[in-house]
Amino acid sequence: MVRILITGSNGQVGSEIIEYLRKTTDCTILATDITQPREQVEGVQFEYMDVKERVLVESVFRKFKPEHVYHLAAILSATGEKDPVITHNVNTTGTMNILSACVTHGVQKAFIPSTIGVYGPEIQKENAPLENYSTPTTMYGITKATSEMLFKYYHARFDLDVRSVRYPGLISYKVEPTAGTTDFSVDMIKHAALGKKYICYLKSDTRLPMMYMPDAMINTIKMMYQEKVEKRIYNFMAYSISPGEIESIIKERIPDFHVEYVPDYRQAIADSWPASINIEDSVNDWGFDCTYDAKKTVDDMLDHYASSI
Ligand SMILES: NC(=O)c1ccc[n+]([C@@H]2O[C@H](COP(=O)([O-])OP(=O)(O)OC[C@H]3O[C@@H](n4cnc5c(N)ncnc54)[C@H](O)[C@@H]3O)[C@@H](O)[C@H]2O)c1
CATH class of the missing domain: 3.40.50.720 (NAD(P)-binding Rossmann-like Domain)
Incomplete structure (x- = not known):
């Protein structure tokens, strides 16, 4: 052991x-x-x-x-x-x-x-x-x-x-993130599941690796x-995605979901980061591989919240 x-x-x-x-x-x-x-x-x-x-x-x-x-x-x-x-x-x-x-x-x-x-x-x-x-x-x-x-x-x-x-x-539901710049992804999906409007602290087109x-x-x-x-x-990265793109995926299931974009100090942090990163070495050296694309991620998160809220 x-x-x-x-x-x-x-x-x-x-x-x-x-x-x-x-x-x-x-x-x-x-x-x-x-x-x-x-x-x-x-x-x-x-x-x-x-x-x-x-x-x-x-x-x-x-x-x-x-x-x-x-x-x-x-x-x-x-x-x-x-x-x-x-x-x-x-x-x-x-x-x-x-x-x-x-x-x-x-x-x-x-x-x-x-x-x-x-x-x-x-x-x-x-x-x-x-x-x-x-x-x-x-x-x-x-x-x-x-x-x-x-x-x-x-x-x-x-x-x-x-x-x-x-x-x-990282997008997850077990322990919700509270201190990062990419937390909007989890927050937005949860608000949608709860039938609430979401106020996003990044601009809708800010793409980040997730x-x-x-x-x-x-x-x-x-x-x-x-x-x-x-x-x-x-x-590590599975997809590069923006808040606006996550909103669109959610709307395929919850058409009346509404997001308002009110960028705060976290926009400057996100703007300093790349939108996507190179994962070739991870794939070639030991077979990095992801099962979940953005749509599968959002669907799985919504299914989880639907069964637990
Ligand atoms: N979550 C993400 O999206 C993400 C993205 C990139 C990198 N990471 C990295 O992954 C690691 C874990 O991140 P996470 O998302 O779990 O963070 P988190 O904020 O959810 O958890 C960090 C934990 O560290 C504990 N902690 C804080 N100060 C401490 C101290 N002085 N001594 C001992 N414990 C202390 C906190 O109580 C908390 O439980 C970090 O190194 C982070 O930089 C996370």
Whole structure:
């Protein structure tokens, strides 16, 4: 049984990855976060762990002796712009603490996700390349680009098998996102299911890379369980889509759904990111593949809300 430690376990990705790891892996999981879990999951222990606190991180690693680590604790893009200092401390110092503990405690494999936020406005808008040097202009992007450099350093210097993917906007219903720039996708679909009007904080034609959570989970685990990977980081994206295009798909099922577009500070964040990113290396190196296109994603989300609201 592999011993897996997860940071930021109560978040949108953490709560899904726990479920997916339990289904697919013979494992013992220690979930950690600074908030209490919403539910007790059988076979999953929980410990409070603030990734900013190095002494605490060391003691949790010493006690649990993880073999694999999924480091998901982070401050996301929209919150990042509100509090740059805390964002730096969690995303950069927190990542250093985790990398350092991984080396000290002989962790075999670590997953540290990155984001399309590492790209800046200078990058080509379409099919942004994996390897190009990034010039992010948001605090989230700056800290995540720094994390990418830090984990590459830990791989080169200490031979730590650390792997990463740049997630696009992730669409899911289990834990709703609350802190990112792509959250409108989930909010809009939920408002439509509830029969409510939606006020969107981005312009209707702002296209961004996205994917549905089940595809994100399948591909994350597939990449993590390759014996070897050519690269430390891979791009993930299923489709490039705008709020207006999601609205049109929803209207095929709910014709009287209404969206008003009132862009706020998140428009500047979205404008600094590419509309689509290059996933060729993910496809060629280990067979990245998605089942859900945008229409299937919206349909599945609407079906879920219809049966649960
Ligand atoms: N969700 C997305 O669309 C998306 C897109 C790109 C990248 N990512 C990346 O995936 C990872 C997980 O993101 P998510 O969507 O689950 O985020 P989230 O905001 O839903 O969850 C983050 C979790 O981290 C916890 N946390 C915050 N500060 C902490 C601290 N100091 N110590 C320990 N835990 C702390 C929070 O309580 C929360 O449960 C992040 O690295 C994020 O950058 C997510």
